[in-house]
Amino acid sequence: MRCGDPEDVVVRYRGEEFLVMFPGKDLDTAALQAEKIKNEVEQEGLNTVSIAVAHSNVYKDFDAVVSAADIAMNRAKRDGRNRMFVDNPHLERFLS
Numbered sequence: 249m250r251c252g253d254p255e256d257v258v259v260r261y262r263g264e265e266f267l268v269m270f271p272g273k274d275l276d277t278a279a280l281q282a283e284k285i286k287n288e289v290e291q292e293g294l295n296t297v298s299i300a301v302a303h304s305n306v307y308k309d310f311d312a313v314v315s316a317a318d319i320a321m322n323r324a325k326r327d328g329r330n331r332m333f334v335d336n337p338h339l340e341r342f343l344s
């Protein structure tokens with residue numbers, strides 16, 4: 249399965265979770281790439297997948313980005329199978 253660009257980085261994060269980094273991409277582009285991955289997994293019949301997207305420009309360090317992505321992942325999983333949730337703290341202020 250090939251859904252990203254050569255500079256994208258995929259690592260196993262923990263258990264059945266993976267961390268995908270899209271260097272140099274804005275939040276919208278990263279979300280589009282994540283959606284492609286979700287669709288490719290679904291089309292291949294591999295399994296369902298929950299995906300979270302967080303952007304490093306919003307947070308002060310790597311751990312904060314991963315924490316935001318983890319929270320977004322929990323929200324995607326809570327919303328049902330085969331979902332994607334984009335962490336957007338600016339939008340969250342308006343939704344709360």
